[in-house]
Amino acid sequence: MCGFLGAFSNTDINISSEQEKNKFLICRGPDEYKIIHGKISDYFQNEDKNNLIYQFNRLSILDLSSKASQPMISKKYKTILMFNGEIYNHLELRKSLEKEGVFFNSSHSDSEVILNGLSVHGKKFINQLRGQFAIAFYDSRKKELILTRDRLGQKPLYYKLIDGSLHFGSNLKAIYDKKHDEVRNSSLEDYLNYGVIPSPNTIFKNIFKIEPAQIITFDFSRKAEIVNKEVYWKLENYLGDDRFSEEEFFEKYTESIEIRESADVEVATFLSGGIDSSSIVKNMHDRGKAINTYSIGYKDRKYDESKWSSKVAENYNTNHIQETIEVSNDFEDIVNSITIFDEPYADPSTYPSYLISQKISEKYKVAISGDGGDELLGGYTRIGKLTNPNLKKSNIVETIYSIYPGYFGTGNQLQVRSKNLKKAHASFFSDKKFLELLKLNDNFIFEDKFFLSENKDVYKSLLITEYKFFLSEMMLLKVDKTSMANSLEVRSPFVDHKLIEYVLSHESSYHNSNQQKQILKKYLSSDYDDEFIYRKKQGFVFNLENYIYENFDKILDVIKENKSGLNLELKTLNKLSKFRSRINAIRIWKILFLEVYFSSL
DSSP states (O other): OEEEEEEEESSOOOHHHHHHHGGGTGGGOTTEEEEEEEEHHHHHOSSOOOEEEEEEEEOOOSOOSGGGOSSEEETTTTEEEEEEEEETTHHHHHHHHHHTTOOOSSSSOHHHHHHHHHHHHGGGGGGGOOEEEEEEEEETTTTEEEEEEOSSOOSOOEEEEETTEEEEESOHHHHOOTTTOOBOHHHHHHHHHHSSOOTTBOSBTTEEEOOTTEEEEEEOSSSOEEEEEEESOOGGGGOOOBOOOHHHHHHHHHHHHHTTSOOSSOEEEEOOSSHHHHHHHHHHHHTTOOOEEEEEEESSGGGOOHHHHHHHHHHTTOEEEEEEEOOOOOHHHHHHHHTTOSSOOOOTTHHHHHHHHHHHTTTOSEEEOOTTHHHHHTOSHHHHHHTOTTOOOOTTHHHHHHTSOGGGOOOHHHHTTOSOHHHHHHTTTOOHHHHHHHTOOOOOOHHHHHSOSSOSOHHHHHHHHIIIIIIIIIIHHHHHHHHHTTTOEEEOGGGOHHHHHHHHHBOOTTOOTTSTTHHHHHHHTTTSOHHHHTSOOOOSOOOHHHHHHHTHHHHHHHHHTOTTOOOOOHHHHHHHHHSOOHHHHHHHHHHHHHHHHHHTO
16 A cells, blocks of 8 residues: 655646645655656657656555555556555466566566556556556556546545646645635535535545546646546446355455455454454454454443454464553544544544554554445445335325424434435435534435436345445545554455455345344354344444533634634534534534644645
């Protein structure tokens, strides 16, 4: 994993200014810094007079030699690559390219596989990549640059076109210019509604995110301009009802774990003791692998799962590290954890996730996680509710919701009973009642972007929305930001696109709305009792309510500074603090996060 920053222009580029911005990226790749800049013609002795500056921060995990360093240049093909991520099938792709007569300088660099593959085959080569990635590839022969991300959006990539110049990179703050970049008001409203700003938008008008599975082509024949946007992979294209086979599923599951074990540094496995992480450890154990496991326990017994993770580690005889952390209610500690984010994101699990990544990075550079298991197998409680045939639904829900007092909550408990599936599902993610309280507009049509227009399979429709929004826009963003702030690479077998394609293209006979993820529970049942397998699901959380309400006066002081420019009535916030629910704590957290974010720019 790494972090990169680039600029292209047919006019001069301020090198020192661009180098100053690199401070936001060092945490993503502290092992090596490399920069190239000047005219393209200086590198390729051709007629390409465009100017560039490329900066790359490397976290060395695969092929630790200097031959795998980036930016990577091909003199033969007159191409340049910057790439952040891991390609798990790079050895297979290398062999195929070598059979075509392609020469490699490195011994096993996945970066050079991408450079040569794109140089020889063009954009269609991206379809062959299996992994997580953000790529910037320039072809001087065509004077074209492509920016692209992996299928689910595990790795971030931002860009800005201004005055005929292109700026792009792994970090939004590194592209932001205080003098010229204005806040997008509709993005503020989207953030307060959903807790995140859905791509392609960002909090700023002129800065955008490359969307998952998107390729954008920029032409530099005259000035930087977008000439093509395309999506190379769509979840809905894989919908089908072939007969589901547990044997086939576990073959693909095993493969997705196995290919993520390869590295030139030691690899650990996150072990929460939950169903997903425990099944990964069991799989590795059953294949005779030596396993490093890492678990975090909480001093607060309410959130502690160390009993279960210790049981898994002992059962599979892993090289286990167990640490106990105290999730502090200290105001400054938690505020400081917000500043690692380069875009507003209000899921309160960011704080414990940051602490966990911080701890494991003291001993490892790579960790395998169970992220994506709930999306793959419908493990969220909301999926169980929405697919439960016994859930009573009513047409009167909308009427009651329209008069429901916003201070009481989001109204989700009402809307889940709506006969409109899209509205019912969206109610788990949005907080339109909060916008009403703040007298703000609801500009974003969630249902239009993240729901299938027509599909009779309710369960799979819900899964696709979970993938498109909750996983791609929220969970993977959190995983990337909290891990890379600590120079840690996280690999997620459940997010393997081959595994996802299999589940979507086969019948959902494995799904039981009353007993979710039964297929993994059955897999673990020979090793564990019912208490372990059927206990209530937990996540990485902390006592947000205590933090918000105990520190409310300090929070109010931060909000009063109004760095965001948001026009808030403080009496609304004071009233929220009187109704001491978790929903209102999350609402206050959203605004605190926003104000701290703007203070960090």
